[in-house]
Structure formats: structure tokens, C-alpha cells
Amino acid sequence: YSQRKSCWYEEEIEENLRWCFALNSILHTGATQFQDIQLLDTKPFGKALVIDGKLQSAEIDEFIYHESLVHPALLHHPNPKTIFVMGGGEGSTARELLRHKTVDKVVMCDIDEEVVEFCKSYLAANSEAFCDPRLELIINDARAELEKREDKYDVIIGDLADPLEGGPCYQLYTKTFYELTVKPKLMQGGIFVTQAGPAGVFSHTEVFTCIFNTLKQVFKYVVPYSAHIPSYADIWGWVMASDYPITLSPDELDLRMKQRINGENRYLDGKTFVSASTLSKAVRKSLDVETHVYTEGAARFIYGHGHGSTHKNDHA
Amino acid sequence: YSQRKSCWYEEEIEENLRWCFALNSILHTGATQFQDIQLLDTKPFGKALVIDGKLQSAEIDEFIYHESLVHPALLHHPNPKTIFVMGGGEGSTARELLRHKTVDKVVMCDIDEEVVEFCKSYLAANSEAFCDPRLELIINDARAELEKREDKYDVIIGDLADPLEGGPCYQLYTKTFYELTVKPKLMQGGIFVTQAGPAGVFSHTEVFTCIFNTLKQVFKYVVPYSAHIPSYADIWGWVMASDYPITLSPDELDLRMKQRINGENRYLDGKTFVSASTLSKAVRKSLDVETHVYTEGAARFIYGHGHGSTHKNDHA
Amino acid sequence: YSQRKSCWYEEEIEENLRWCFALNSILHTGATQFQDIQLLDTKPFGKALVIDGKLQSAEIDEFIYHESLVHPALLHHPNPKTIFVMGGGEGSTARELLRHKTVDKVVMCDIDEEVVEFCKSYLAANSEAFCDPRLELIINDARAELEKREDKYDVIIGDLADPLEGGPCYQLYTKTFYELTVKPKLMQGGIFVTQAGPAGVFSHTEVFTCIFNTLKQVFKYVVPYSAHIPSYADIWGWVMASDYPITLSPDELDLRMKQRINGENRYLDGKTFVSASTLSKAVRKSLDVETHVYTEGAARFIYGHGHGSTHKNDHA
Amino acid sequence: YSQRKSCWYEEEIEENLRWCFALNSILHTGATQFQDIQLLDTKPFGKALVIDGKLQSAEIDEFIYHESLVHPALLHHPNPKTIFVMGGGEGSTARELLRHKTVDKVVMCDIDEEVVEFCKSYLAANSEAFCDPRLELIINDARAELEKREDKYDVIIGDLADPLEGGPCYQLYTKTFYELTVKPKLMQGGIFVTQAGPAGVFSHTEVFTCIFNTLKQVFKYVVPYSAHIPSYADIWGWVMASDYPITLSPDELDLRMKQRINGENRYLDGKTFVSASTLSKAVRKSLDVETHVYTEGAARFIYGHGHGSTHKNDHA
Structure with missing residues (x-):
């Protein structure tokens, strides 16, 4: 006999759609200068980090998000040594990066010091990463930091909230930003990759196609891909971009993983990436016809546009 | 200003996980001889058919399930003329089948006459299919019907509830059934395809790997594939099986679709099938190591095993 | 075996408190010029009228509210012949009034014609009342109507939404309104009674004590009383006021009920009224110390003040 | 701006009725030998003790339950010195008893040591009571303990779970138990009082009328009374019984409270008790016609009878 669960976490994925997890406990509730944070211990997905009422990351499946964000870009790069992460305060992106033997230096730049400190204390899976001497942790606005620094990077990673117009990260998804800030900071052969919001059969039109477009x-080669993340109740999307070709066979990817990555991936391998980067008919069609470009001047405000799609609220 | 929604449909996907849709209205509630049925008008997913408290099919995304169930098998067959459907009372499987110009005859065998009648009356999208003279609708147990008939079929389709031990459809997933009932009723070159339960990164171990194994x-060639269905909040799986090779390139698939299928698919095309049949690392690994075989004698009862995974409750 | 209920009506009684009823069906959803209305068929409380997302009245226990609103005032009056109802569009107040043999005329003045028509069509329990020739139904603002008419009434009844500042009915609860509009329209011996919001151990401070005060x-004699209404999940309050003493023993009340009221009350009798008008220590204490008076000039806006306490949204 | 609450406690008061509190935190979850316990910090009602999925007691309104259980019996007794409490492990009943200056000794007998220890540790409001030298705390079955002891008591109090047939406390509500165990242990002038389940307009037929009947x-004088408890979303009932008349005027009650009770009651005074013991018409009618008597031999098992009405799960 298993008793009805009485304590629940409830998220409104959209105004008309709720996703509810039975709770073991509420580990922490608080507010930083920028956002509200909660750490919950949920029955279906383990420890869950919730920022401003939106699930960011759940213990049992964050590996899907973070392996997908990090490894394709690094593997397609011939020899990635220096990495800049915009956002990523949770530490999981750094953790995956630091598994790469080629990596000398990871600069992680998140705006919210308290979230970073919070994750350092609570997320055991990332504590080693936070101590790694190759990690340079900066508390700053990612754009300001990137512009200030004279260094260039092999890979730049956007681990930010979705580009909601009026939202904290919108300007970090604009054409101008990519052109004038990101691209000049990529070394030769450099790759940029960003999370790109929901990418489901219906939800991909929220931001995924615009980020791609x-x-x-700005870049010559652009590769969109996606993966199902159970705790998000949706498919999630990422986009890689470079002025250098991004093409490897599954076997080449598998070989590089073996050679370069410490430990074994739980989600991503060569075939998984083939599948992830082969989008379904409906999504490919939308990518083909998308004409909107995020610009600072011409920000369209779409009502309720991204409600429920704020993946990463790390203000970077 | 958009008001909080006050009427909700709530489904326990698992004991610890709920999925809730705002309601426009409750179109019908009733009970047949075999099961409870509800037709709901939901805000996020349109009209939704709920059987025994489990969402079966939602207006806005059932095309993903039904295109995935029907077209891969028919397209891989050189010239599919006769089809037998176990279950499928909703009519959507028949609808997709009847789009194939090669198809002469569809025998659809569902055990629950009232559900069939109900769907005939309420599901406008399938009304044309129900009237098609190529459709022969039989109310009977699918096994009994298949054994009784002397005909063989080019394609046999399992559109049934999951193989929960003790559940109504378990015996229609056993090795014996496949060997002694299904396979003998396939014509030369024949293909069998069945829905195969949830196939997410975690949920694929419920029944997907066992159905595959x-x-x-029983069959020489077995092809598992999967797709995300938003209203199920999960990835869903199907398995095709045949004693004849099942391999076509995306281009060949696209060509056959053009030649053979009336109208255009909304979900499936050649590339989509490549992606769907290229499973992720975790799922492939489980398929490789699965040893369990469904047998009538050795039914393991796994507590709560398929809780929440009863996709199709059509007792066929 | 009784299956888990899957369709629910959910009301936020307060921001932190929800009250949820399993649904049989959603009989009607719509919007009038003034408000959103729903008629739901709920499992625990039968048909329920919901206005602007707040339960107004439920089939199985509305008799408690309406017997409590109507009978104490009419019974304490020596010979009530003419009645004016502000609001009351649902028709239940008229129904209870028309049970009194002494009553010659009921003027019911509600601002929302569509709600009145809706209730006429859907609420079978009140259909007889709507047809009674003694009922004069007026669609108008109650204040305007009362001021315009030259008639005086034996009893005036306030069946209105709570006095939320900024809300549609606030001005119908002010000292000025009582003094300059209501009192002059009462005949000699006349009694005014109004619904007075939640009156629970904690909730009575929302509006009940202010209405009383x-x-x-304005009036010489003021009698507050209350009753538990299961579908509201709270105690509800009413206040009677007159310049003539309002005191009858339980036996006198019972006798008058027998003589004057057709049919038998389900909730109210003499002893019930003794109990209802003997308030608990905490409530009496608050009534004693309340100093706030509702005035048009000095409307305090209290944030969230009456959230969840909007009983009657009939804009009268 | 006040954010939507995301963590909720949800109780099924009945199969068709839910009552949900926003959560601050889950202070404790565990299982004793007899029952599951949770201590929750809820937004609307403060700390809440939940046993076997049912709210037992909430910080902000438990005073209503416990003042109502304890003071009427002690006040009606001329000089209550010795008290026996069946159940009451939470400590609040003892706390209220020990406020009486006349009381020399309170024997509190609860079966679940872990719950008692848990409440000792967590419920600050009762910690003084647990340390009072007049309190004798016994871990035992209340019936066995009462039978074993040779002492008699001025007041015996039943602070137990409802008499669900098959439930842990059923036998402590039977005629035989009252006749052969309780009554012989009452001193001359002694009074027995017990909690008596829900006593709302509809819910009073669950157990309240049967306990009364x-x-x-068994006793010559029996006084039922009730009070609304906000966190239970219902009216609750108690019954006092004695072979000596139980009648005091509100003024006498108020005087005795002043003389005998340390500190001031928050809920109960003389008038409140008049109101509480003057039941509404519907409830009085049911009490009059009730014929069922709880007996060990003739336990009727009523399906789902008291679902949701298990007030006190202290197995005593």
C-alpha cells in the first residue's frame, strides 16, 4: 500500500498546464538580490533548483541538459583550451567542461553571487568543479565582462535565461551582441553554443527558431539540436554556431569522447548527437521559414511570449 | 489580464508526478462494459480522450502517435494492401492507414463496441475513416479474431494497452502470441508494428525494452523508435518487426510518402524517422542488455511496474 | 473501488489556501457585461454558481445562506409586506421572501441582466419564484433605483458583493448610503439586513466588524449573526439594523415561522437563531473594539483586504 | 506583487473535496510504530501536525479544539482535581487542563510513544505542560490502563481518533466501554467528555449523532456542542456526559473561568458555550432521531463512512 502524497511542488508550465512533483522536503527558500531561489527535494526528480518559480535543474536529469550544452561544441572543436561561460552559476556546466582534458581554463561569469554561493554549498555533484584550479569564477554582467577582457576563447557558452523581451538576458541573444561582442572574442576555429529554449513540436516557435535565425x-555554420528533458516535460533546444564547419561522424565523436573526456557520458554519444541534431519535420520547417532576428532596436514584445519558457534565470 | 484557471483535469502520470490541463468543458463522462471513458475539452491540448483515468489521445498531438505507429511499417513494406489492427477503436490508426493508396483493406478489431461508437460520434477527424468502404470494423478479442481468420496480412498493427501483467492486453505481447498467432498471419514480406509504451531516458525500462526483446x-529484424508526445509529457516508443530487412534511406522514405500517401504528414518524414529510430545512448544500452521475454507462463509481476504507462486501454 | 477523481474546480479562498471540488461537468461558462460566470456540477456540493472565479452559491447548501439572510429580518418585523432587495439576481433571496404569507411585493434590483437571465434558465429551485406575480424584477444600479423610487419598504435587503474598496459594491456599504438612501426608504418599524462577509474566528475582521460598526x-439597534456554510469553507455573517428593537425569544420566532412561512425551513429555527446571534468571544471582542466606518471620502484601501471574501458579485 | 505559491499541502477531506495549504517548509516526515507523522510549516495555519495524511492540529487554531474539549467539562464540575486523558499525545489537552488551579493530577495515556516524544520536541506551546509535575504520562492502551488502575477521576477525557469501525479507537466509543470501563472510574459528580467528530450541517451524521446516542x-445527562475550526474546514463536535446535571448559566461559567483558570481563554467563554451547545435545527433533528448505538458485537461497517473524519489518530 502506498499512501497518497500530500506535499507537492506545482509549476505552471503555461497558463493552462501544470506539472507537479511530490515533495520529500523543502531544503531552502530564499531571495537573492536578483531572484527568488528554492531548493526542493522532490520524489520524482531528486533535488530541484527552482528560480523565480521555474524549475532550473533537477538532480536526476540535469546531466541531459548539461552534457548537451557542453560536449557537442567542445568535441567539434579541434583542441578547446579556453572557455567562457555566460551564466552557469549552478556549476554543472563548469563540471562538464572540466571533464575535458584539453581544457586549461574556464571563465564562468554569473551575475548573482548568492545563487553561485548557494549552489556551491548545496549541490554536492558540482563541489569538485567549484574547487578546480582551472575555474575562474567571476561575478559580473556577462556582456560587460566579455567586452572588458582582452582574451579570446576557443568556446563561448551561453547558459542563460531565455531571450524574453524585457527579461534580464534578452540583450545577450541579439544579433548585435553576437556580432560585436561574442564573435570577436572567439579564437580562430572557435565555437559558440547557447541553450535555446523549448524545442518541442509546438514549443519550438517560442524562442528556438529565432535564436537559430x-x-x-552572424555565423557561417549554425547547428540546432535538441533533447527531451523529463523534468521539464518538454524537448529542449541548443544552437551551436561557428565560422568553421561543424561536422563530425558519430564514430569521430565517439572517438574524441574517449580520448578527451574523463569519465563516461550518461546521455550523449555520437549516435545520440546524430539523433539530437536531426530535427523533426515540423521543427525543420519552422527553422526554414523563420525570419525574425533578435535586435536591440526592434525588440518585438510578444505578450506572454515565453511564459513558462524561462529556462535559465542566471542573469549573466 | 488573464484570469487564473479554475477547472482542471489532473492525471497522475506516476504516483509522484501529476500533469494537469485547464478545462474548457467536460464533453462526456461514461462507462462501457470494459472501461470508463471521458471526453474532455482541454485548453492546452484540445479534445482529449481519457480512458480509465489515463489520457489516450489529445486532439492537437495525436497525429504524432498515429503517424509514428502507422507510416514506418507501411512505407518499409514494398506494397502494403491488407492490414490488421488490434485495438485502435479510436479510429485514428485507421485514418492514417486509409491515407495509403496501396491499401485495399483494413481490418480493425477492438473489443469495446461502446468506445468505438463513442469515438465515431465524437471525433470528427476520424469520421471519414469510419465510413471508408475499405475499413472492416470487428468487435472481438484481437487474438481470437486473428486466430479465427484464414487471411494473412501485409501489416499487422498493435494499438493496444501496455503489457501490464494482469492487464487486459498482456497476452497480446507474449512470445507465444507473436510466434503462434501474429507471425503465421503475416504474408511474405509482412511487417508487424506495435506501440511499445514510454521510451524516455528513464521510462523506457518499464515495457519498451521487454517488448523489443x-x-x-521471434523476428529476424526488429526496429525500435520513439517520439516526444507533448500531451503525454514523455517520449513514446514503437517497435517494428519482420523477417525481411527493414531499411530505407530518408530519401527513399520521402519518395514513398510522396507516391503512396494522400495528403501530407504533419510529423513524420524521412529525416524524422532517422532521428526517431536513432535512440539515445541510455536507451540503446538498455535494449542491448534486456533479457526479459514476455511469456504467458513466466509473467513476472512487478509491483506498480507500469503505473501510469497504460497508453491504450482498448482491450482488443 | 472508487476511482481517483480527475476533474476539479479549484478556488483560491486566500492566496495561501485552496478549496477544490471534484467535477461532474461544466454546465456553462460565459461572460456578461459585468462579470464572468460559470455553472458547474460539482460532486460534493451539487450545482455551483461561480462568478469571477468565486463560488457564489452551491445547490446543496445555499439554503443556509438565504434562510439566514431573509427570515430573521422578516420574522422580527411585525408585518412585512414590501421588500426591496439590492442584488439577489440568483433568485434564491426572492424565493425565500416569497414564502412569507405577509409579503405583497418584492422589488429585486440587480445590475446584471444576463446573470439574472442565466439563473432564471438554469436554477430550477428558483423558477417558481421568478414567476411569482409579487416579484418585480428591475435591472438597475440599486442605489439609483432606491433613490428614484418614492416607495418605502418594510424590509430592505443587501444581497451584494463585499465592500471591497474599489469593488463594485463598496458605496452600498457606506455610512452615507445607509443614512441618506436606505434609512429614509424604510417604513416605520422597518428593518435593514445585509450579508456581511466572512465571520470566522479569524476572517471576521475582513469586513464583518466594519459593516457592523x-x-x-446609523441605526439604533444592530444585530450581527453568523452561520457555517460548508461550501464556503467558512462561517458567514449578516447584520440586521433598525431603529426599533429587534428581540424575540426562540419560541416567538418559531411561532411566527409556523404562522407566516409556507413550507418548513431546513436550517433556521428559533434556537438556531439564538446560536447564530450569540457570537463567540473573539468575534464579540472585535465587534466591541472596531472603530472603522465605511465612508465614501475616507475609504481606506487595504491591500488584499478582502481577497477571497467577495461573496456576492451581483453589482446592484 | 505576490508570487504564486508553488509548494502545497493537500488533504482529501472527502474523496471529492480537497483542502490545500501553501507550505513554508516540511519540518519533519517520519513513521512511528503506529502511524505516519508529518510536521509542516503552512502559510495559512502555521505549524501543522499531520498524522496518516490527516491534519490533526494547526498552530493558529488548535486552541479552539482544545479549549472546547477541556474547559466545559472542568467548569461544569464543582471541583475537578484528577483527570484522565485517553490519547492526547500532542500535549495541548494537558496544557489546557493544567491551566485549572483545581487540578492536582492529570494522567495522560497515549499508545504512541514516538508521537508523544515528537510533540514534546517540536511543539513549543506545550513544552511547559510536558514538564508540569502534575502530569503523569503513560504509554499504554487507554482501555487497559483505565481498567488496570484503581483510581477514579473527576473528569475523563477522550481525545482519540474517530470511531471508525475497524479503526484503532472504535472500541473506545462503545456502549460497553462507557458502561463497564469509563463510568466506574468516574468519581461522584464526575464528567466524561469526548471529541465527537465533524458536526457540520451535513457531516454531523458521520459519527457525532452516534456518539451522542x-x-x-449510559449517562443520565448528555450535552453535545460544536465549534467551527478553520483549519478543518468544518464544524467540530464534542459530547459531555454525566449522571449529574450539567447546567450553568453563561455568567456562572464566566465566573468559574475567572476563578479557576490561569490566563485567559482565547476562544471559550460563557456566551460562546451557550452558542456552541445550542445546535442548529438540522443537527438537533438528527440527534433526536438517531437510534444507532456503538457496540462491539454489532459494529456496522459503513464503507468509507468516516473517510476524512479521522480527527485524532492517537491510538489510546
Whole structure:
């Protein structure tokens, strides 16, 4: 006999759609200068980090998000040594990066010191990463930091909240930003990759296609891909972009993983990436016809546009 | 200003996980001889058919399930003329089948006459299919019907509830059934395809791997594939099986679709099938190591095993 | 075996408190010029009228509210012949009034014609009342109507939404309104009674004590009383006021009920009224110390003040 | 701006009715030998003790329950010195008892040591009571303990779970138990009082009328009374019984409270008790016609009878 669960976490994925997890406990509730944070111990997904009422990351499946964000870009790069992460305060992105033997230096730049400190204390899976001497942790606005620094990077990673117009990260998804800030900071052969919001059969039109299209204006090669993340109740999307070709066979990817990555991936391998980067008919069609470009001047405000799609609220 | 929604449909996907849709209205509630049925008008997913408290099919995304169930098998067959559907009372499977110009005859065998009648009356999208003279609708147990008939079929389709031990459809997933009932009723070159339960990164171990492994004992070629269905909040799986090779390139698939299918698919095309049949690392690994075979004698009862995974409750 | 209920009506009684009823069906959803209305068929409380997302009245226990609103005032009056109802569009107040043999005329003045028509069509329990020739139904603002008419009434009844500042009915609870509009329209011996919001151990401070105190400024005798209404998940309050003493023993009340009221009350009798008008220590204490008076000039806006306490949204 | 609450406690008061509190935190979850316990910090009602999925007691309104259980019996007794409490492990009943200056000794007998220890540790409001030298705390079955002891008591108090047939406390509500165990242990002038389940307009037929009727078979004077408890979303009932008249005027009650009770009651005074013991018409009618008597031999098992009405799960 298993008793009805009485304590629940409830998230409104959209106004008309709720996703509810039975709770073991509420580990922490608080507010930083920028956002509200909660750490919950949920029955279906383990420890869950919730920022401003939106699930960011759940213990049992964050590996899907973070392996997908990090490894394709690094593997397609011939020899990635220096990495800049915009956002990523949770530490999981750094953890995956630091598994790469080629990596000398990871600069992680998140705006919210308290979230970073919070994750350092609570997320055991990332504590080693936070101590790694190759990690340089900066508390700053990612754009300001990137512009200030004279260094260039092999890979730049956007681990930010979705580009909601009026939202904290919108300007970090614009054509101008990509053109004038990101691209000049990539070394030769460099790759940029960003999380790109929901990418489901219906949800991909929220921001995924626009991020793709905006990057296409700036970079020669742009590769969108996606994966199902159970705790998000949706498919999630990422986009890689570079002025250098991004193509490897599954076997080449598998070989590089073996050679370069410490430990074994739980989600991503060569075939998984083939599948992830082969999008379904409906999504490919939308990518083909998307004409909107994120610009600072012409920000369209779409009502309720991204409600429920704020993946990463790390203000970077 | 958009008001909080006050009427909700709530489903316990698992004991610890709920999925809730705002409601426009409750179109019908009733009970047949075999099951409870509800037709709901939901805000996020349109009209939704709920059987025994489990969402079966939602208006806005059932095309993903039904295109995935029907077209891969028919397209891989050189010239599919006669089809037998176990279950499928909703009519959507028949609808997709009847789009194939090669198809002469569809025998659809569902055990619950009232559900069939109900769907005939309420599901406008399938009304044309129900009237098609190529459709022969039989109310009977699918096994009994298949054994009784002397005909053989080019494609046999399992559109049934999951193989929960003790559940109504368990015996229609056993090695014996596949060997002694299904396979003998396939014409030369024939293909069997069945829905195969949830196939997410975690949920694929519920029944997907066992269905795959059971079919592997009986057929020479077995192809598992999957797709995300938003209203199920999960990835769903199907398995095709045949004693004849099942391999076509994306271009060949696209060509056959053009030649053979009336109208255009909304979900499936050649590349989508490549992606769907290229499973992720974790799932492939489980398929490789699965040893369990569904047998009538050795039914393991796993507590709560398929809780929440009863996709199709059509007792066929 | 009784299956888990899957369709629910959910009301936020307060921001932190929800009250949820399993649903049989959603009989009607719509919007009038003034408000959103729903008629739901709920499992625990039968048909329920919901206005602007707040339960107004439920089939199985509305008799408690309406017997409590109507009978004490009419019974304490020596010979009530003419009645004016502000609001009351649902028709239940009229129904209870028309049970009194002494009553010659009921003027019911509600601002929302569509709600009145809706209730006429859907609420079978009140259909007889709507047809009674003694009922004069007026669609107008109650204040305007009362001021315009030259008639005086034996009893005036306030069946209105709570006095939320900024809300549609606030001005119908002010000292000025009572003094200059209501009192002059009462015949000699006349009694005014109004619903007075939640009156629970904690909730009575929302509006109940202020309504009481405001009436005390205007009338010589003021009698507050309350009753538990299961579908509201709270105790509800009413206040009677007059310049003539309002005191009858339980036996006198019972006798008058027998003589004057057709049919038998389900909730109210003499002893019930003794109990209802003997308030608990905490509530009496608050009534004693309340100093706030509702005035048009000095409307305090209290944030969230009456959230969840909007009983009657009939804009009268 | 006040954010939507995301963590909720949800109780099924009945199968068709839910009552949900926003959560601050989950202070404790565990299982004793007898029952599951949770201590929750809820937003609307403060700390809440939940046993076997049912709210037992909430910080902000438990005073209503416990003042109502304890003071009427002690006040009606001329000089209550010795008290026996069946159940009451939470400590609040003892706390209220020990406020009486006349009381020399309180024997509190609860079966679940872990719950008692848990409440000692967590419920600050009762910690003084647990340390009072007049309190004798016994871990035992209340019936066995009462039978074993040779002492008699001025007041015996039943602070137990409802008499669900098959439930842990059923036998402590039977005619035989009252006749052969309780009554012989009352001193001359002694009074027995028990919690008596929900007593709302509809819910009073669950157990309240049967407890009343059973006590009426055994004692000469029986006084039922009730009060609304906000966190229970219902009216609750108690029954006092004695072979000596139980009648005091509100003024006498108020005087005795002043003389005998340390500190001031928050809920109960003389008038409140008049109101509480003057039941509404519907409830009085049911009490009059109730014929069922709880007996060990003739336990009727009523399906789902008291679902949601298990007030006190202290197995005593």
C-alpha cells in the first residue's frame, strides 16, 4: 500500500498546464538580490533548483541538459583550451567542461553571487568543479565582462535565461551582441553554443527558431539540436554556431569522447548527437521559414511570449 | 489580464508526478462494459480522450502517435494492401492507414463496441475513416479474431494497452502470441508494428525494452523508435518487426510518402524517422542488455511496474 | 473501488489556501457585461454558481445562506409586506421572501441582466419564484433605483458583493448610503439586513466588524449573526439594523415561522437563531473594539483586504 | 506583487473535496510504530501536525479544539482535581487542563510513544505542560490502563481518533466501554467528555449523532456542542456526559473561568458555550432521531463512512 502524497511542488508550465512533483522536503527558500531561489527535494526528480518559480535543474536529469550544452561544441572543436561561460552559476556546466582534458581554463561569469554561493554549498555533484584550479569564477554582467577582457576563447557558452523581451538576458541573444561582442572574442576555429529554449513540436516557435535565425545572420555554420528533458516535460533546444564547419561522424565523436573526456557520458554519444541534431519535420520547417532576428532596436514584445519558457534565470 | 484557471483535469502520470490541463468543458463522462471513458475539452491540448483515468489521445498531438505507429511499417513494406489492427477503436490508426493508396483493406478489431461508437460520434477527424468502404470494423478479442481468420496480412498493427501483467492486453505481447498467432498471419514480406509504451531516458525500462526483446526472439529484424508526445509529457516508443530487412534511406522514405500517401504528414518524414529510430545512448544500452521475454507462463509481476504507462486501454 | 477523481474546480479562498471540488461537468461558462460566470456540477456540493472565479452559491447548501439572510429580518418585523432587495439576481433571496404569507411585493434590483437571465434558465429551485406575480424584477444600479423610487419598504435587503474598496459594491456599504438612501426608504418599524462577509474566528475582521460598526452609526439597534456554510469553507455573517428593537425569544420566532412561512425551513429555527446571534468571544471582542466606518471620502484601501471574501458579485 | 505559491499541502477531506495549504517548509516526515507523522510549516495555519495524511492540529487554531474539549467539562464540575486523558499525545489537552488551579493530577495515556516524544520536541506551546509535575504520562492502551488502575477521576477525557469501525479507537466509543470501563472510574459528580467528530450541517451524521446516542444509553445527562475550526474546514463536535446535571448559566461559567483558570481563554467563554451547545435545527433533528448505538458485537461497517473524519489518530 502506498499512501497518497500530500506535499507537492506545482509549476505552471503555461497558463493552462501544470506539472507537479511530490515533495520529500523543502531544503531552502530564499531571495537573492536578483531572484527568488528554492531548493526542493522532490520524489520524482531528486533535488530541484527552482528560480523565480521555474524549475532550473533537477538532480536526476540535469546531466541531459548539461552534457548537451557542453560536449557537442567542445568535441567539434579541434583542441578547446579556453572557455567562457555566460551564466552557469549552478556549476554543472563548469563540471562538464572540466571533464575535458584539453581544457586549461574556464571563465564562468554569473551575475548573482548568492545563487553561485548557494549552489556551491548545496549541490554536492558540482563541489569538485567549484574547487578546480582551472575555474575562474567571476561575478559580473556577462556582456560587460566579455567586452572588458582582452582574451579570446576557443568556446563561448551561453547558459542563460531565455531571450524574453524585457527579461534580464534578452540583450545577450541579439544579433548585435553576437556580432560585436561574442564573435570577436572567439579564437580562430572557435565555437559558440547557447541553450535555446523549448524545442518541442509546438514549443519550438517560442524562442528556438529565432535564436537559430539570429545566429545564422552572424555565423557561417549554425547547428540546432535538441533533447527531451523529463523534468521539464518538454524537448529542449541548443544552437551551436561557428565560422568553421561543424561536422563530425558519430564514430569521430565517439572517438574524441574517449580520448578527451574523463569519465563516461550518461546521455550523449555520437549516435545520440546524430539523433539530437536531426530535427523533426515540423521543427525543420519552422527553422526554414523563420525570419525574425533578435535586435536591440526592434525588440518585438510578444505578450506572454515565453511564459513558462524561462529556462535559465542566471542573469549573466 | 488573464484570469487564473479554475477547472482542471489532473492525471497522475506516476504516483509522484501529476500533469494537469485547464478545462474548457467536460464533453462526456461514461462507462462501457470494459472501461470508463471521458471526453474532455482541454485548453492546452484540445479534445482529449481519457480512458480509465489515463489520457489516450489529445486532439492537437495525436497525429504524432498515429503517424509514428502507422507510416514506418507501411512505407518499409514494398506494397502494403491488407492490414490488421488490434485495438485502435479510436479510429485514428485507421485514418492514417486509409491515407495509403496501396491499401485495399483494413481490418480493425477492438473489443469495446461502446468506445468505438463513442469515438465515431465524437471525433470528427476520424469520421471519414469510419465510413471508408475499405475499413472492416470487428468487435472481438484481437487474438481470437486473428486466430479465427484464414487471411494473412501485409501489416499487422498493435494499438493496444501496455503489457501490464494482469492487464487486459498482456497476452497480446507474449512470445507465444507473436510466434503462434501474429507471425503465421503475416504474408511474405509482412511487417508487424506495435506501440511499445514510454521510451524516455528513464521510462523506457518499464515495457519498451521487454517488448523489443520479446520481438527479437521471434523476428529476424526488429526496429525500435520513439517520439516526444507533448500531451503525454514523455517520449513514446514503437517497435517494428519482420523477417525481411527493414531499411530505407530518408530519401527513399520521402519518395514513398510522396507516391503512396494522400495528403501530407504533419510529423513524420524521412529525416524524422532517422532521428526517431536513432535512440539515445541510455536507451540503446538498455535494449542491448534486456533479457526479459514476455511469456504467458513466466509473467513476472512487478509491483506498480507500469503505473501510469497504460497508453491504450482498448482491450482488443 | 472508487476511482481517483480527475476533474476539479479549484478556488483560491486566500492566496495561501485552496478549496477544490471534484467535477461532474461544466454546465456553462460565459461572460456578461459585468462579470464572468460559470455553472458547474460539482460532486460534493451539487450545482455551483461561480462568478469571477468565486463560488457564489452551491445547490446543496445555499439554503443556509438565504434562510439566514431573509427570515430573521422578516420574522422580527411585525408585518412585512414590501421588500426591496439590492442584488439577489440568483433568485434564491426572492424565493425565500416569497414564502412569507405577509409579503405583497418584492422589488429585486440587480445590475446584471444576463446573470439574472442565466439563473432564471438554469436554477430550477428558483423558477417558481421568478414567476411569482409579487416579484418585480428591475435591472438597475440599486442605489439609483432606491433613490428614484418614492416607495418605502418594510424590509430592505443587501444581497451584494463585499465592500471591497474599489469593488463594485463598496458605496452600498457606506455610512452615507445607509443614512441618506436606505434609512429614509424604510417604513416605520422597518428593518435593514445585509450579508456581511466572512465571520470566522479569524476572517471576521475582513469586513464583518466594519459593516457592523458602520450600521451602528446609523441605526439604533444592530444585530450581527453568523452561520457555517460548508461550501464556503467558512462561517458567514449578516447584520440586521433598525431603529426599533429587534428581540424575540426562540419560541416567538418559531411561532411566527409556523404562522407566516409556507413550507418548513431546513436550517433556521428559533434556537438556531439564538446560536447564530450569540457570537463567540473573539468575534464579540472585535465587534466591541472596531472603530472603522465605511465612508465614501475616507475609504481606506487595504491591500488584499478582502481577497477571497467577495461573496456576492451581483453589482446592484 | 505576490508570487504564486508553488509548494502545497493537500488533504482529501472527502474523496471529492480537497483542502490545500501553501507550505513554508516540511519540518519533519517520519513513521512511528503506529502511524505516519508529518510536521509542516503552512502559510495559512502555521505549524501543522499531520498524522496518516490527516491534519490533526494547526498552530493558529488548535486552541479552539482544545479549549472546547477541556474547559466545559472542568467548569461544569464543582471541583475537578484528577483527570484522565485517553490519547492526547500532542500535549495541548494537558496544557489546557493544567491551566485549572483545581487540578492536582492529570494522567495522560497515549499508545504512541514516538508521537508523544515528537510533540514534546517540536511543539513549543506545550513544552511547559510536558514538564508540569502534575502530569503523569503513560504509554499504554487507554482501555487497559483505565481498567488496570484503581483510581477514579473527576473528569475523563477522550481525545482519540474517530470511531471508525475497524479503526484503532472504535472500541473506545462503545456502549460497553462507557458502561463497564469509563463510568466506574468516574468519581461522584464526575464528567466524561469526548471529541465527537465533524458536526457540520451535513457531516454531523458521520459519527457525532452516534456518539451522542451511545452516551445517552449510559449517562443520565448528555450535552453535545460544536465549534467551527478553520483549519478543518468544518464544524467540530464534542459530547459531555454525566449522571449529574450539567447546567450553568453563561455568567456562572464566566465566573468559574475567572476563578479557576490561569490566563485567559482565547476562544471559550460563557456566551460562546451557550452558542456552541445550542445546535442548529438540522443537527438537533438528527440527534433526536438517531437510534444507532456503538457496540462491539454489532459494529456496522459503513464503507468509507468516516473517510476524512479521522480527527485524532492517537491510538489510546
